[in-house]
């Protein structure tokens with residue numbers, strides 16, 4: 399069995415997955431060092447927003463992965479406007495959404511710590527806002543230089 403460095407627990411929302419890829423790059427983790435648990439609204443589910451059986455499945459999977467790969471950190475990522483919990487429309491204001499999502503993250507941290515006890519590890523909690531998605535979307539591709547090659551009629555052959 400191989401060891402990993404971190405478990406990323408992240409909603410399936412493509413905006414968040416893209417954000418997560420950027421975060422992983424910034425943290426300088428190598429792809430082979432990362433366990434990933436990606437599922438719709440996974441952090442709210444681990445906290446309390448969804449049905450009990452789903453929470454148990456997520457927690458058991460985390461326990462299984464930790465037993466197998468012994469990662470020292472878990473990163474929990476949830477986001478504004480998560481469809482799995484009804485989107486931003488479900489909350490009276492962005493401030494209330496932020497507050498409730500922060501509560502979810504705290505409860506998810508506690509639930510995971512409980513299931514992994516007595517193991518000690520860092521559980522990082524992150525809430526990603528729409529503003530961050532917009533910034534990411536606007537900056538996308540700007541750091542790589544685009545190259546337009548003229549169409550060639552001659553097929554390129556490998557020697």
Ligand SMILES: [Zn+2]
Nearest residue numbers: 409411480481
């Ligand atoms: Zn989501």
